[in-house]
Amino acid sequence: MGETVVEQIKPFRIDYFYTTENNIKGKRVNSIEMSNADAIEHAKKLVSNSKKITAFTGAGISVDSGIPDFRSDGGLWERFEPHEYATIESFKKNPTKFWTMGRALAETILQAKPNSAHIGLSKLESNKKLIGIITLNIDNLHQVSGNKRIVELRGNYLRAYCVECNKEYVGETVHQRVANGEIPPRCDVCKGVLKSEAILFGEPLPENAMREAVELCRNTDLMLVIGTSLSIYPAAYLPQLAKNEGAKIVLINLEGINRNDVADIVIRGRATEIIPKLVEY
DSSP: OOOOHHHHHTTOBGGGGGSOOOOOOSOOOOOOOOOHHHHHHHHHHHHHHOSSEEEEEOGGGTGGGTOOOTTSTTSHHHHSOHHHHSBHHHHHHOHHHHHHHHHHHHHHHHHOOOOHHHHHHHHHHHTTOEEEEEEOOOSOHHHHTTOOOEEETTOOTTEEEETTTOOEEEHHHHHHHHHTTOSSOBOTTTOOBEEESSOOBTSBOOHHHHHHHHHHHHHOSEEEEESOOSOSTTTTTHHHHHHHTTOEEEEEESSOOSOGGGOSEEEESOHHHHHHHHSOO
């Protein structure tokens, strides 16, 4: 046997989330050519007939909650140059810069509320159809909407820890301290600098999260890929893994999608408009 997916992914860092992967190997499938309305109806039937659904979510699911894609016009990277504010090396050199950016990001995340797409996924879980969510988002909205099994590939911005003694902190408390001018916030035990759990550029991906994501991909019968263009690795690989294990793949995104080859159905539209149509309330 060759390397496992986890062994293949383990050396990768957050930098590679922003690198298009053009050489992913796997079974190539062609999505069914149909109108958007027909695609929605076909996807609705798949959701109805499936018993082990996994959702894979990206920034697009949270846009209507008021959290712009970091790379979009008006997004975080337009205001804060990522190599200056959001790498692990820049954090080590000057954590004040990260937390200056972090204060602005916290204001956005703490004001956001789950939208109809988040609530739809929570409903699928309540109906015993959704077995888990794999997300690229750090906004905590899946938790707020009530989902239980959430695999956060990039961590969670609303959790923090001390880089010296590893004491964990609830992010909202930390961000309130930051809002009050404590930049950078420090540990109340050892006075070490606190860091958000969110993964920075140059940090290794959380191996436990990758293992759980792989497990979900291997046990799902339907994957709903929501709000991501699948242009970044390993996000582009995980749906292929699920496909190789026999799952159907439905891609839902407002913008272009780079991995149409892995999809059974492609739906163009906002997650807040599409997901409620697929879920029986």
